[in-house]
Amino acid sequence: xxxxxxxxxxxxxxxxxxxxxxxxxxxxxxxxxxxxxxxxxxxxxxxxxxxxxxxxxxxxxxxxxxxxxxxxxxxxxxxxxxxxxxxxxxxxxxxxxxxxxxxxxxxxxxxx
Amino acid sequence: xxxxxxxxxxxxxxxxxxxxxxxxxxxxxxxxxxxxxxxxxxxxxxxxxxxxxxxxxxxxxxxxxxxxxxxxxxxxxxxxxxxxxxxxxxxxxxxxxxxxxxxxxxxxxxx
Numbered sequence: 001x002x003x004x005x006x007x008x009x010x011x012x013x014x015x016x017x018x019x020x021x022x023x024x025x026x027x028x029x030x031x032x033x034x035x036x037x038x039x040x041x042x043x044x045x046x047x048x049x050x051x052x053x054x055x056x057x058x059x060x061x062x063x064x065x066x067x068x069x070x071x072x073x074x075x076x077x078x079x080x081x082x083x084x085x086x087x088x089x090x091x092x093x094x095x096x097x098x099x100x101x102x103x104x105x106x107x108x109x110x111x112x
Numbered sequence: 113x114x115x116x117x118x119x120x121x122x123x124x125x126x127x128x129x130x131x132x133x134x135x136x137x138x139x140x141x142x143x144x145x146x147x148x149x150x151x152x153x154x155x156x157x158x159x160x161x162x163x164x165x166x167x168x169x170x171x172x173x174x175x176x177x178x179x180x181x182x183x184x185x186x187x188x189x190x191x192x193x194x195x196x197x198x199x200x201x202x203x204x205x206x207x208x209x210x211x212x213x214x215x216x217x218x219x220x221x222x223x
């Protein structure tokens with residue numbers, strides 16, 4: 001158990017809809033990173049949040065956005081959902097500077 | 113670019129040893145190893161930092177050759193619980209880890 005929690009566990013949406021995924025970081029951690037993992041692939045970095053600001057972004061369009069709150073929890077928002085957005089979305093919590101990231105259980109998003 | 117892992121898949125009998133390799137075309141600061149079981153989140157195994165160190169715990173160890181930008185994960189006397197997909201994640205900056213993961217190595221341990 002890493003202490004990183006995510007909600008919801010599963011989600012089914014239709015094309016064009018919007019979705020919000022949530023992540024609570026491990027106690028003592030100040031950084032949250034979000035990853036998208038398609039079936040059979042490794043996780044792909046979406047963005048990272050530190051002190052409530054985006055601290056780096058991967059190759060994802062602006063319709064992927066996020067927030068970090070004062071308690072270091074975080075949200076991932078995806079607008080105008082596309083079929084290819086179907087994936088496991090993982091958040092990873094860390095203490096900036098230590099390098100080690102601990103993953104939450106993920107949210108399985110299915111876009112129909 | 114994504115690091116390249118080899119082999120893509122391997123099947124071993126309990127008690128045998130395995131080596132999983134991770135190679136990058138970029139200059140790396142760190143290599144992170146994770147194991148993921150089907151339907152679960154990746155579980156952190158270890159991190160290796162620039163400096164060519166070798167780390168390990170129990171029967172799982174790893175090395176990092178920064179000159180070659182390669183890392184290897186060694187699993188000795190494998191146990192059934194070692195089954196899963198192993199991913200290496202690479203980082204290029206200190207303390208600001210935005211990991212780039214390889215495509216994974218599926219390890220199956222049979223009795």
